[in-house]
Amino acid sequence: MKIISTKTKLRKYFIYIDQDITEKFPVFLMKNFSNTEKIVLVTNDKIINIYEKKVKDLLKKINIEHKIIVIKDGEKYKSLESTEYIFSKLVKFNVHRNDAVIAFGGGVIGDLTGFVASTYSRGTKFIQYPTTVISQVDSSVGGKVAVNYKTVKNMIGSFYQPHMVIIDPMLLHTLDKKQVINGLAEIVKYGIVFDKKILEIIRKNTNLNNNDRVLSLVKSKIFEKIIFKCCTIKARVVEKDEFDNGYRNLLNFGHTIGHCIENASNLEDINHGQAVSMGMIAAIDISISMGLAKKQLKEDTIEVYKRLELPYIIPKLDVEKIMNALKYDKKFTSKINKFILIKGVNKPLFCYNIDNDIITESIKNNMESY
Ligand SMILES: NC(=O)c1ccc[n+]([C@@H]2O[C@H](COP(=O)([O-])OP(=O)(O)OC[C@H]3O[C@@H](n4cnc5c(N)ncnc54)[C@H](O)[C@@H]3O)[C@@H](O)[C@H]2O)c1
Known part of the structure; x- marks a missing residue:
């Protein structure tokens, strides 16, 4: 496994890269987020169609109360409307600052979920679990999170470093x-x-x-x-x-x-x-x-x-x-x-x-x- 340590002003975090990392993820999570009571995984309809079983098995192993939020696939859903939709689900699920939000998807899901994590309750725990080439080599690292405003890219956003980045290159095998x-x-x-x-x-x-x-x-x-x-x-x-x-x-x-x-x-x-x-x-x-x-x-x-x-x-x-x-x-x-x-x-x-x-x-x- 390759590990990169990242030391930013906001926090220090690790990027883990390994073909078998998905199997180890539950252990990592429980070790690093011991005071987390709830986990919310955000993804899109296309990804969940491919990885539903994997994701559900993974969350079951974590033994923490969890929910999956699914938004529609596409750049146009990196929006304020999707942000509000996720907020409403987090409120309903009674998510607190110590709870963790996982972005399971490409750059769109990562940027959107990161923006939600940075603003909900003034910042919840945030895990990047990228599933595309762009998100694995670039967007999941560095803390730029944003949504688009109409057709203007990344107009509304913030800097919010993830608490952990999990990179499984095997997930790229289902990309066209x-x-x-x-x-x-x-x-x-x-x-x-x-x-x-x-x-x-x-x-x-x-x-x-x-x-x-x-x-x-x-x-x-x-x-x-x-x-x-x-x-x-x-x-x-x-x-x-x-x-x-x-x-x-x-x-x-x-x-x-x-x-x-x-x-x-x-x-x-x-x-x-x-x-x-x-x-x-x-x-x-x-x-x-x-x-x-x-x-x-x-x-x-x-x-x-x-x-x-x-x-x-x-x-x-x-x-x-x-x-x-x-x-x-x-x-x-x-x-x-x-x-x-x-x-x-x-x-x-x-x-x-x-x-x-x-x-x-x-x-x-x-x-x-x-
Ligand atoms: N924050 C940053 O630093 C940063 C850097 C670069 C790009 N970005 C942003 O990232 C976005 C682009 O990211 P992207 O290219 O990952 O786009 P994306 O998130 O839209 O994903 C591309 C497509 O692949 C699908 N997909 C994702 N994972 C899959 C998998 N494992 N198997 C099959 N299909 C899968 C998605 O559903 C989507 O249809 C843009 O919004 C861009 O602005 C952000």
Whole structure:
């Protein structure tokens, strides 16, 4: 088992990564949460359809009073309405601060449940039990919890570190290819911005002639190492800048334009990972046109994308709508924009006040039939 210790201002917690962790979870829980009287597991209808038996068996073994709350599947349910729905169930179940709320699902369930845990009774115990690639390599660590407001992503949220993160890579085996690919963009981000060894592992363990290469990679033992590397990077970044005052923005590489692409597609047609993939290519293009990076960086990145079947062409969308969405970026002030650009692999930098024409060109350059 791999264990990562994370020391934040709010609390110290551990991230446990292991293919058999689900079997050990009841023991972990009872050991670490001895004064917890109730447990509430939040998940969605799709996940519970697949894992109902596993989840129920697990909760039975824990021998603590428990309930399962099921919300509907989808980004649009990361909302204030779902928050209120979960609050109402917690009140009905008489949940107190010492009780634990478990997020069993992907980034949507993690962000939503974390937001609930951070605000209900001014903060209940919170366990992240991620079930998608994005949530296992990124979103379950670091304490950013939020819901969307209408079509604006993560508009309402807080910083609330989990009390424990349980990562079982076996849960990824039930994801379909599209969902797997969705998560791989964040892994490439960690490789480009922080640790080129991740890119080497990808190159070494994907054969372009194998059409099943993406699913094979995720089901292989090496993927546990990738999860470990990504979570360790995230934990260290969060320790340095828990409340996102500067350094942590590096994790936002590709997300600035990525989030705008997501917004322009009304949060439905393009998923988070696809949007981040396209956003990273746009950020690399801006870096090239500003003379910071060489053209080769884009070619090398696209080569890795092809191995992971990540999209690098933005589908036909309203460019003005994408540009307009930039004003909601939390890194921007009313007058000054802020981007994470890149000089080369593992050489990120912050850039301010980038000309709108350069940003627009980076979007048009990479857009379908523009
Ligand atoms: N808080 C953070 O730091 C952070 C970081 C990155 C992304 N995010 C957020 O995460 C969200 C995206 O996360 P996601 O990609 O996990 O999306 P998701 O939670 O919507 O999950 C994707 C799909 O996979 C299904 N699913 C989940 N686990 C499954 C399993 N084991 N088997 C089969 N199907 C399964 C879900 O029901 C859903 O249909 C976005 O809302 C994004 O803003 C947050």
